[in-house]
Amino acid sequence: MLLSLCTLLLAPTRLLLASGRLVARLGVAVAAVAAGVAYGLWGAGDSGLRLHYVTRGPPTAPLMLLLHGFPQNWWVTSPPSWPPPPWWHRRGDAIAALAPARFCWRFLLQAFGARYRVVALDLRGYGASEKPPDRDSYRLEVLLGDIREVIESLGTPPGQGEGSAASPKCVLVGHDWGGLLAWEVAASHPALVEKLVVMDGPQRAGMEDFIIRHPSQLLRSSYVFLFQLPWLPEFLLSLADFQLVKTILTGPWMGIRNPARRLTEQELDAYIYGLAQPGGLSPPIHYYRNLFRWVGRSKPPPLPTLVLWGTHDAFLDPRLAPHLLRCLRPSARLRLLPGASHWLPEDQPRLLIRMMDEFLGGDH
Secondary structure, eight states: OHHHHHHHHHHHHHHHHHHHHHHHHHHHHHHHHHTTOEEEEEEEGGGTEEEEEEEESOTTSOEEEEEOOTTOOSOOOOOSSSSOOHHHHOOSOOOOOOSOOOOTTHHHHHHHTTTSEEEEEOOTTSTTSOOOOSGGGGOHHHHHHHHHHHHHHHTSOTTSOTTOSOOOOEEEEEETHHHHHHHHHHHHOGGGEEEEEEESOOOHHHHHHHHHHOTTHHHHTHHHHHTTSSSHHHHHHHHHHHHHHHHHHHSTTTSOOOGGGOOOHHHHHHHHHHHHSTTOSHHHHHHHHTGGGOOSOOOOOSSOEEEEEETTOSSSOTTHHHHHHHHSOTTEEEEEETTOOSOHHHHSHHHHHHHHHHHHTOOO
């Protein structure tokens, strides 16, 4: 009886929170369209899984594929239903920029959209991509298969078959979990990647060697062990209206350090909206639950690589970056971003873009 009464009393509050998040997500979506991006849904090969992405730039330009990390996504509103209504599939020329939106990859989309087809992908289980509930759907080989097929499909210019000799297919950019996956894709499918850019994302073999030498990294990575447990991580992350997730993104030790780039309440609500949906937390956590099932040592990718690292990353020891560099080929470069947090795309976008531009050989 008491539980039923509490549920009844809390219902208006939950409805208000859900409504506020929906308004926040819709606001971000409208601003994103105004900022000049187009939406797309892509069916992942034989599985039929649909992955959501946004894109900016000429469709015939070389592909730059952006892979986000945990607990983020591309950050647009999810489809109002699944399968999405016809208007959600619509693609085409985006309208001119009217008002800026602040989202994970906003600055890179704007900076490189003139000469690349920049695609920001929602990884499976995140954002508006489909979210299989079972843990096995997030095994390493499945995740790498998604990315490989996206590159082969979107990275092939119109008029050329997927079997064309034109290769490599993309500039691959990853942050956090996206960086970890980018290392693996570049190592296992080097012909699909022209250049690799990794932001605060460990390379598997280098990380294992580093932990042996610096066991203090285990303390920074202690959440990984918590995430191996059933249901408890989901419960803890959702407590107090997802306060722990908010702290991860905005707290003084873990969050974005640049005062000018800190997330607003509306932006936090837009991130949390997807996680707050029924079953929304388990798919991202399944990435971690499968981490110790990865077998074999990953080889360094044999291609030009840029490693970008924030000196104030709360989750990864700053000494890990130069250690990774020693494990890589001579063609790799390391650039440290002084004072930057783990959240490089939001924290120091202008410095990050300048370093990427130098590496890619362009000018703005």
